[in-house]
Amino acid sequence: MKTTEEHRIKVKEIADLAFANAVNSADFKKLIGTHPKDWDENIQEKFIEKVHEGFKKSQNLLVQEVLVNQELLRQKKEELKETRRKRETEKTENISIEIEVLEQRLSTFSHIADGIAWQLISGEIHIARRFHIGENSSKFLDSSNIEHAKKVVDEINKSPLDFALISDLTSFVQIGDVLIKNKNLVGIMELKEGKVNDQIKDFFDELKQNDTAVTEDLINNKFDEKAAKQAKRMQRQILRAERATEVMNTDAGIDPVSETPIKISTPTIKTEGYQEEFMKLNNILETKIWAYTVVENCLHIGMYRDKGIAMAGFAIEEILKKETENFIIIDWLSITNNLSQPIFAKPFPPDFIVDVLTGKIKIIMGLNLDNLIEFFNILGIKTRWLTKKETAKAKQKEVRKGMVVVNNRAISMTLPNLGGEAIMSGGIISKILYDNILPSNMALSLLSTEPEKL
Structure with a gap:
């Protein structure tokens, strides 16, 4: 297993290729500070080619690193079973720590791939949510036909202006096997191998050419029970991919997960964040081992390095406990496992990003929910804690995925333009903590919500 410093060097190498290949090239350094809209078409194309070149090199390294680390993870998990069986406590603890390190490194590599995907979809979080269907994203590449996927994307990537990303490298692209960017269009490709899959594909292609709708009866009449089951599964995957692609390119269509009509409206409130607070804290870390601030009286941020990391989490938690019993606290490194704006899309220096991802800097964030509720009320959103009884009733009324519940409440x-009560979802908390949107801006955005977007 790589040392922490070796891992840091590799993460920086892969990230620089993915997100700075074009701007670091001699041809484009002279264009820094100018707007791409002012470039002529030839320069724009060459820039895209350079960006895609970095994506491709980064993807190749990601595949290598993920395969190596996943194999190490397998080995360590087997070793853990053995040490537990033998009741070797110290070895068990050491191996458990190594497993945690490997799992976080794999999450970091997936987060780099998420950053690439984020650029392909132009940073549209609603599109990212269409791709995520709630499946376990921790697939082992060597058991997901990686050789075939790599062969396909390498062929597509021969074109300088095209780029194909292997979905299994990411954490949130769970529809389709490959995400493809071609000029201004983004698409999804399903990859299938084997004689039966070829027959099913030919069958679907023939129906499409004849403009014939795919029905369950047609599938059952064409294939035996096992192949028919496979064909129906393939058809669902194809339909999901088609729907996701339509929403991606037109901002309207059928949601591939809920199968309900969806139309994405342009936000009427400009998003305002607090990313500059991170940079202020980082500057303090140049001479101190910890730094701390509070944003809008409800959001606590602590940043730590070196020996200060030992106090990370404990300090913020103690501060919050003195304020309220209703709070949420997170290690911001968990952004690598969260469906949100990737850290690479934020206006942070590359070295700071790598420091966070490799544990050189630790960031702990806490949200005082009582103060957040008070703040929302001041800004015009009638907000309150439900009782434990009301919360239990709300849970029974309908499935509320991501419903925020703290201390069983x-x-x-109540938004004036929507009428009636709505339950606060984890998406709102995620936007504040991981997308780094100011709580006040979050409230104003909710107040501008149109009824059809609820």
Whole structure:
């Protein structure tokens, strides 16, 4: 297993290729500070080629690193079983730590791939959510036909202006096997191998050419029970991919997960974040081992390095406990496992990003929910804690995925332009903690929500 420093060097190498290949090239350094809209078409194309070149090199390294680390993870898990069986406590603890390190490194590599995908979809979080269907994203590449996928993307990537990303490298692209960017269009490709899959594909292609709708009866009449089951599964995957692609390129269509009509509206409130607070804290870390601030009286941020990391989490938690019993606290490194704006899309220096991802800097964030509720009320959103009884009833009424519940109580919001109460979802908390949107801006955005977007 690589040392921490070796891992850091590799993460920086892969990230620089993925996100700075073009701007670091001699041809484009002279264009820094100018707007791409002011470039002529030839320069724009060459820039895209350079960006895609970096994506391709980064993807190749990601495949290598993920395969190596996943194999190490397999070995360590087998060793863990053996040490537990022998009741070797110290070895068990050491191996458990190594497993945690490997799993975080794999999450970091997936987060780099997420950053690439984020650029392909132009940073549209609603598109990212269409791709995520709630499946376990921790697939082992060597058991997901990686050789075939690599062969396909390498062929597509021979074109300088095209780029194909292997979905299994990411954590949130769970529809389709390959995400493809071609000029201004983004698409999804399903990869299938084997004689039966070829027959099913030919069958679907023939129906499409004849403009014939795929029905369950047609599938059952064409194939035996096992192949028919496979064909139906393939058809669902194809339909999901088609729907996701339509929403991606037109901002309207059928949601591939809920199968309900969806139309994405342009936000009326400009998003405002607090990323500059991170940079202020980072500057303090040049002479101190910890730094701390509070944003809008409800959001606590602590940043630590070196010996200060030992106090990370404990300090913020103690501060919050003195304020309220209703709070949420996170290690911001968990952004690598969260469906949100990747850290690479934020206006942070590359070295700071790598320091966070490799544990050289630790960031702990806490949200005082009582103060957040008070703040929302001041800004015009009637917000309150539900009772434990009301919360239990709300859970029974319908499945509320991501419903915020702290100490067995949920949070209710009444938006003037929507009418009625709505339960606060984890998406709102995620936007504040991981997308780094100011709580006040989050409230204003909710107040501008149109009824059809609820």
